[in-house]
Amino acid sequence: MRFCNQWQSHISTVWDQTLSSKMTKLASTGRGLSETSSRMWEWRGWNGLLAVLTSTPLKTCGISLGLEADLGRNLFGQHIASEVIVNAVTGFMNNDNPKKPLVLSFHGTAGTGKTLASQLIVKNIYKKGMDSRFVHFFNSVINFPHASQVETYKSQLQLWIRGNVTNCAHSMFIFDEMDKMHPGIIDSIKPFMDYQYKLDGVSYQKAIFIFLSNAGGKIITQTTLVSWKAGKKREELKLEDVETALSSSVFNYRKSDSYVVDFFIPFLPLERQHIVQCIMVEMVAMGLQSEHNKACEMADKIVIYIPDDERRISVSGCKRIASRLKNFM
Structure with missing residues (x-):
């Protein structure tokens, strides 16, 4: 994977650049350098330098195979979602210079596997899975319950996203019950997901946003039933059969906002x-x-x-x- 090669190249380059200028001084003083507490690791001496250069919270190899296998074993009846997720996530993680953050919108009725799919993505990207401090989960009802405090929620959420992406470019933000989120809060996070090199000095191009929503569930169920009654196999349903209808169901049914989403992913009702x-x-x-x-x-x-x-x-x-x-x- 190019991501693996990127780190190998980075290690070699930084080692060559720092070996003569910094390590001689460190050796003479007998001291190493301590990183800030926000990086959550330290290094000492020669072996420590290599550990620093290779430190990453991400699983840099085998994402495609691992994710595909996990989805196959655990996500039942979702051939469309599984294929799109594997292609979207691995394609994004293999891109050294993405033009925008990856934005996925999961749609379907309750119990179809939307939350599970997001957890499997996290598991295959971050070494600590859902325990990673670079993964941030929000529930629209629990975290943003009061319409009267929307302005406060907006400013706090913007600061949270900006601060965490500054700390780790590959941060992930998952929003559950997106169909119940106040439109004002949605507006506040849209700029982070657009095609922008930097926003207030911070690049969000390597971040991932995942939205979980029941919106569009009725459309997906109806499409599935119509296909079944027409004598078609479930596996014959394709993304394009429901994607157009889904694109108008995201973000509280405001079609004008859908341009920031890269993939509207349907989760079919379970049999x-x-x-x-x-x-x-x-x-x-x-x-x-x-x-x-x-x-x-x-x-x-x-x-x-x-x-x-x-x-x-x-x-x-x-x-x-x-x-x-x-x-x-």
């Missing part, structure tokens, strides 16, 4: 077979024996499906499967 997969995974997580027949029985009893006469699509996806499974057991 019974996918619910069975979710239940089996949850059974293993609970320390239970994973039995397919038992999972099928549970899928029929603890999940509501539509249409009523066909019972094709789960109303709530895999959401709350864990709690319902405990009650069932």
